[in-house]
Amino acid sequence: MRHVPVLIVGGSLVGLSASLFLRHHGVPHLLIDKHRGSASHPRAMGFTETTLEHYRACGIADRIPQADPGARLRRVTVATLFGDWIAETEWTPGEPAQRSAALSPCTGAAIAQDKLEPILRAAALEAGAEMNLGVELISLIQDDARATATVRNRNDGAEEIITADWVIACDGANSTIRDGLGISRSGVGHLRTLRSVLFHCPDADAVLDRGAQQFEIKQAGFNAFLTTYGDGRWVLMFDDDQERDTDELKEAVLRALGRELPFEIITTGRWELAGRIADRYREGRVFLAGDAAHQLPPTRGGFGANTGIDDVWNLSWKLAAVLQGMAADRLLDTYHAERHAIGWLRHQQTFSRPDYAKWAPATFKPEPLLANDAMEFGQLNRSMAVVGAGPELPAAATPKEWAGQPGTRAPHVWEQGASGTRSTLDLFGKAYVLLSANRAWIELAQRLQVVSVLVGQDFVFPDEQPFAAVFDIKDAGATLVRPDGVIAWRSDAQPDAVAQDAIDQLIAARA
Known part of the structure; x- marks a missing residue:
């Protein structure tokens, strides 16, 4: 028997x-x-x-x-x-195709x-991670003191x-850990099963020199979707769950290409088009992340794998704070509070978009589509780890509309004279950081042992x-x-005892 502070299941x-x-x-x-x-089928692409901001904070964005x-x-x-x-499909109707x-x-x-x-693994x-590959989970139980895995x-x-x-638990949409915990899921559920061929x-x-990367193939009796991984590999996604032999696959590829080009089939795939959000992201000592928490189809908004990466960015600093004795255990409750709401928002936005709305059941009620910038940079985190993100606020808005609203990602600004080398975001990523142009706030932060940035000196806007x-x-x-770059609190006033107590409570995750 051995003990580790954190066990990650799924690599x-x-x-x-x-x-x-x-x-x-x-x-x-x-x-x-x-x-x-890694699997032979690359799956996610964008x-x-x-x-990339998360990877930048870890120092590997340049890899x-x-x-x-x-582009x-x-x-x-x-x-x-x-x-x-024949036609071009908008990313989000009425929205610019690219973000600012x-x-x-x-x-x-x-x-x-x-x-x-492989880049992430290396x-x-x-950085000192321990990984055991080729090792499967047989059972998992937990009590008040620990989780025990065989x-x-x-x-x-x-x-x-x-x-x-x-x-x-990062063990995918068919998570045995989630099922073993008896956690139910909500959403549109199973819609279709589709097949693909990678070649x-x-x-x-x-x-690709013509400027498009994704192609909806429309022919009489043949509908499919074709896209590239940018390295000579292409994937043809069929509009059905029909099993095809090698000759049929080759015929389909040539039909989609429309030219007699040489190609080699690499592998085939089969995937479920579904929308399911776990009703609980935390059960005792276990946290669900990625597809185990939210099963969403690929979208041009990047709501699949990117949502899962955001999950663990949100969770990692909280686990660190608790394990290192810097915060109370209840800080970990904010993981579900913040990420479940965002998972549900992305579910609703996915199936409200034209490419998936047509497959949603009649019981699904589409919601107004939010701006691309709002969905990428302006989702609101509501929990006890944020002061001032009330229920009256929308689930997402653009950074310009938020302008430093607690619960949202801190705005990106290049430092004056830095020639595009230092961003406000580079100030965050490890610890709580207090920013102010008022030296009285800086002195308070130092007394509370909080990292401080004197605006105009330590960072020049x-x-x-x-x-x-x-x-x-x-x-x-x-x-x-916060350490994850989310604004936890702000004040217009001079520092006082009330402000000091608010900061201290946030950092220690006390009610």
């Missing part, structure tokens, strides 16, 4: 991100995964600016090739890949999941008992984006930002 994108983020906060842990490496800031994702309807464009480059120091990344995962191991090595069959203070066809990449305007506070005030 795909979300589990690997959790491992990286926990090591970023100095938390020892063990990651187990029944697989020995990673958002916010996801991930980021998208051209001038935009385009989906077109065609009869064949090389045929004329001024809102983030990152541009997102168009990298295949099977190429991103970075986590370099695991088995798939190479030799050897079993081991591992105890942990906390467990992060290698470098010659097809020539069509550009003249066209002054601190008071960006964070919507008066010159005498201050704002407190």
Whole structure:
């Protein structure tokens, strides 16, 4: 029997991100995964600016090739890949196809999941993570003191008992941990089962010069979806659950291409189009993350894997604070409070969009579509770890509309004279940070042993984006930002005993 502070079950994108983020906060842990490496089918492709911001905070953003800031994702309807464009589908109706480059120091990344995962795995191991691959979970029980997992090595069959203070379940949409805990799910449920074929066809990449990356194939008796991973690999997604032999797959690929190009079939896939959100993200010492918490189809808003990566970014610093004795256990309750609401928001937005609304059941009530910038940069976190994010506020709004609202991501601004090398976001990511242009607040922060930034000295805001305007506070005030870059609290006034108590309660997670 051995003991670890945190056990991560599942070593795909979300589990690997959790491992990286926990090591970023100095938390020892063990990651187990029944697989020995990445899946042959790359699955996810697009990673958002916010996801890259998390990796930037961990110091590895430069290992991930980021998208051209001038590029935009385009989906077109065609009869064949090389045929004329029949129509172009908007990302979000009525919204610009690309987000404002001024809102983030990152541009997102168009990298295949099977190429991103080795980067994350290597970075986590370099930071001191422990991983046991080819090890599957057999059982998991918990009590008030610990969680106890029985695991088995798939190479030799050897079993081991591992105890942990906390467990992060990243074991996918068919999570055995979630099911074992009896956690139900809500949402539109199962809608369809679809199949795909992954193939290698470098010659097809020539069509990308026309500016589109996603292609809806519309022919008489043949509807499919074709897209690229940008490295000579393409995936053709069928509009049905029909099993096809090799000859039928080759015929379908040539039909979609519309040209006799050489290609090689790599593998096939089968996936469920469904929408399910776990009703509880936490059960005792176990936290659900990624598809175990929210099963969502791929969207051009990046609501799938990116939502799971956001989950563990939110959770990792909270686990660190509790394990390191800096906060009470009840801080961990805020994980469900904040992330479940966002998971549900993304469910509603996914199935309110035209490409998925047509598959939703009649009982589903579509909601007004929110701006792309609001969904990426302006989701609201409501919990006891935020002061001032009341129920009267919308679930999401653009950064301009929020202007430093507690519960939202701290705004990105390049430092004056930094030539695009230091962002306000680079101030955050490890600890609570208090920003103020008022030295009295800085002195209070120092007494409370909170990291402080004296605006105008430690960070100089550009003249066209002054601190008071960006964070919507008066010159005498201050704002407190959490380790995950979310604004926890702000004040317009001079520091006093009430403010000191508010900051102290937030950091210690006391009611």
